[in-house]
Amino acid sequence: MKRAAVYAAVAALLVVPAFLPFDYYVNIASQILIAGIFAGSLNLLVGYGGLISLGHAGYLGASAYVLAWLSTRAGFSHLWASLGAVTLTTLMAAVFGVLSLRATGLGFVMITLALAQILWGVAYRWVSLTGGDNGLSGFGRPQPFGIDLSSATAFYLFVLVFFAISFLFVSVFVRSTFGAGLQGTRDQPRRMQALGWDVWSTRFVTFVVSGFWAAVAGVLYADYNQFVSPHVLALTNSAEVLLMVIAGGAGTLLGPIVGAAVVVLLKNVVSAYVTRWVLLLGLVFVAIVLYMPEGLVPGIERLRRRTVRTGTRA
């Protein structure tokens, strides 16, 4: 009951940014939601599967590029280009999944990093295909059912719909039998194997699902910016989304969203004053790893529990 009230409050809270007085704030709220979908997709792998991917920007970026390419170079309508982007990127995630899941642990980290680097190489160097450093633009925003999304508020609500679907999906996914099995393969892969659970397939399916949601985030990213450049595929971007997941709390539902909000806000606020965002990103990384390895959401939860306990004792 209390939980339902919390969710209702959160839902109401999410509608509020649409009516903020300045487009600037509405746009930041949109960025947070897109980053939230993206971080939520990575959380499936990192938090629930125990598989640290350092190449997740690859799926977001590939999807954004495919959308841009299909609509500007191949003449697809925005809807079909978006569907094509998500489909092709999900297929790519399946191929990358087969390659990456040859290893776990550190090997997995390095292979995902290297694979994403290939995509960056294509985007940056294969100029005739991808426009190189100039990127691709000119595909505009979609017009679902004829609704114009050029205003910040309309676009925010559009993103909110996808955000809600992805959040519901992730909540159901991790609480399902499959999700429980996934967490089992994270904690005790050998025991799960002994119990007859197909560990590899579980990880593979999660990898593909994670790629799918990153692709959805990629389409929204492209729609929001109406522009893609190789920067979206850079290692910094993969690191940023991993930081969101870990800073917020890997393996929690709300963690990645809190992480996304913190990182997006930090980035926007900091870039308004100084240009040293990457330096700050590095420092935050080091600080989180050393002082709050479990992330903000579990960390705050722990603090809260402690205060409650000392409160009753007193």
Next chain:
Amino acid sequence: MRFFLIQSLNGLALGGLLFLLSSGFSLIFGLMRVANLAHGAFFMLGAYVGLSALRAGLNFFWAVLAGGLAIAILGGFTERFLLRRLAGKTLAQVLITLGIAFIIGDASLLVWSGDPMPLPIPQALSGAVPVAGIFFPKYRLAVVVISVVVFVVLWLALERTRIGAMIRAGVDDMEMARGLGIAVPRLFTIVFCAGAALAGMGGVLGGPILSVYPGLDMDMLPLALIVLILGGAGNLLGAFAGSYFIGFLYTFGQALLPDLAYVILFLPMVAALALRPQGLFRLRAA
């Protein structure tokens, strides 16, 4: 033929630089199970330190030493005060080296600005020598020679010295090595400092060929990764062969298919991953 010969020599020079970069990366990974994502940043920072040393009037030899020493000290601090606190936590170690890489990268941009800067070639090594009918820059030949010397020295150090034997024992079976009373933490510091020093010196030596620019770190890191995946973790000979192979592949790729050179670089890695279902070397056990 002429084209082939020139590109081969260029490939050799790049391979030599890659070996300086990836030998340390591979030994650190093999021994400590740490993927040091700051290794590319070490390489770049070494080059910048070398540049400043040259500007301060030191000659090239001392600039190389200064780059190596500065990065060895930085590596020592990283290992002793950050990585050791996180011993056994693989993810935390990867993340912290990534954080360090970003800090070094952005701080270098702040200090040395964003313009690409080539390091001047030392006087004694400027000019070209005739090789099989063509003229080839002396400096690049020198880089090849240096990398081979470093390989031989490292190989002898690993195979013929007591510390080398301890390192090999640690790479093969860490628990057993500990059980035999080998002081593993000290070994970690030695290997990490040595690997960092090699990267730093490699950066200075690479300066006249590659120039030094913001982004050099993230250009070099994936190359070290590929060499590691192809050559095997902690395998010096593998790192040597892998470095030269990648050096050739990249040089010829650049010359023949510039659009796709970067992608071609990764194909052997993808093929190796696809064709070796049992996992590559010891990556799976990591």
